[in-house]
Amino acid sequence: MTETGNNETIHENNFVENKRRLTISEALREAIAEEMRRDPSVFLIGEDIGVKGGFGGAFGVYLGLNEEFGPERIIDTPISEKAIAGAAIGAALMGMRPIADMQYADFLFECMDELVNQAAKMRYMSGGKMSVPMVMRAPVGTTNRGAQHGQCPESFFMHVPGLKVVCVSDAYHAKGILKSAIRDDNPVLVFEHKLLYGSKGRQQAGGFDLTTYVPTEEYLIPLGKAVVKRNGKDVTIVATHISLYRSLAAAEELAAQGIECEVIDPLSLVPLDTETLWQSVRKTGRLVIVHEDTLTGGWGAEIAALAADECHYYLESPIKRVATLDTPLPFAPIMEQAVVPNIERIRSVILSLFE
């Protein structure tokens, strides 16, 4: 099924009765609430998530959930990332389905041992007898906060066998895939971009409307199924988060110059829907990967290597990556803009493939 940039085709076909637009925040909140109603083993654990008069989590995703589910299932923790991750893993091993919250993905490094040595390996070490059905939500993305509050560390986790990695970029898919992640029997890290939560990031996202149609009926979006956001015959762009919207904006500009880009949101990096990706690359003969993670060792390198393997004879030009330059994130906005992929850089890299 083909979808357009904002998934309107699919929704207008299937959910005409229930047109309503939600932000990613609202969609995630609905997903969590629905799963908590459905399954008593689901609970939330993290900092500042249920405090009365508080923030509803660092980005307001949990607002109102404490009123419905109470502090027994919306568990406010000390500032103790190791305890948050460890408690989630332990509870998951005992049959619960925790949703753990990191206020910023940068703080995941505080609990790398739990995630990498514990969560990822329990299934395997137990000879397949145990599992860790947990979700870890983590906001990513640069927003003028400097070096320790804007990183996109998805690639670290893609490197670890045993972990699943999801990147959500629109409300419709965010809701459906978070529900699937909660029901998944593996540890799933869900990365969300701070500028895409509400509607305020619209300008940075190239003017795209950041709300999407979300049906009121229940639905699930599977992990490992990429979404073609825009059809094109000349070049395949694989991108996530805000880079996806910047790629769509670049594609729009390039269309005026006669270059038709096919833009794909992989939705999950692990598992990766290589079938959809290679089908596109074999059609277009060109591949550009765009991400806000830094270049070296980023997930774009993995996709490029796989594509070189699988699509070698179809490629008409070198595979290109557009990523944050290899520096810690600088604070000054003018510097930040210089290192993070923007529409112009994406556009010029794609143009270079046709020179």
Next chain:
Amino acid sequence: MSIFDELGTEKVLSLYKRMTLLRRFEEHVYFLFLQGEIPGTVHQYQGQEAVAVGICDYLSSSDWITSTHRPHGHALAKGIKPREALAELYGKATGCCGGKGGSMHLGDPAVGMVPAIAIVGGGNSVVTGMGLAFKLRQTGQVAVCFFGEGATNEGAFHESLNFAAVQHLPIVFVCENNMYGASTVYHKVSLVENVADRARAYGISSEIVDGMDVLAVHKSGGEALSAARTGKGPILLECKTYRFVGHSRNDARGYRTKEEEALWKERDPIVRLRNTLIAAAGISEAVFDEIEHEVKTELDEATEFARTSPDAIPEQALEGVYA
């Protein structure tokens, strides 16, 4: 002899002036932030001035501090000039980190401050190595780790306190217990009433200090630092304090009551010291007015400097990743 008499009027007035600088700087930054001149976010220090000022008065530029996501007060108290701090908040090339650090990472080796660490508990572990270096080189330097009560539930707090203890490192761990980690009140995340009580678990001494009284902080800080300098460290000081403002921008503070805020505002460290100065030394309004005027002049000059400084150069974003 009272602490006031021990210090003398001139010293106390200098502490007053420094606290005033920290307060007016933050008020000014908030104004500039609302005007859209400062990008990103700010975590501010109003209310906690007595801690940074009382402790840092005992430190020379060869002593070092670590700070947190709320570093403006520590930076100014340690000697970073308002113009260099403000320019950094603007993201200008003339800022103390060349625009690469920003509000959460103020620092400058010239005054003995590593870039503030905005990961909770981050400074607690790094400071042990600083203390270790001083001990190994027998320099007599000390390191101070400023951190909030929220950090005491991080593993880093415990591992570092224990390591510093067994190594007898020249470190003073200064906890600014402002009662709230973001929106979460301390007594909901710890059954131990005082952070100072935790020191016993690691075999080191600690003290609870009135963090709203700069003279009390000054006295306890001075004793702790002298002890740390002479091989009796580390020491944990818990300064009971309060941030008068939100955790960061857009914080409506719905998690605490207006009554509680009012109660703490009555203990405003600057107002208290002013009253002490009037009562104990008969300092006149004219003297306080002059201090306000000097501080305002310095901040006006700093603002002009920050506004007119050249922007950070985009290409320089690529420099300085490796030594």
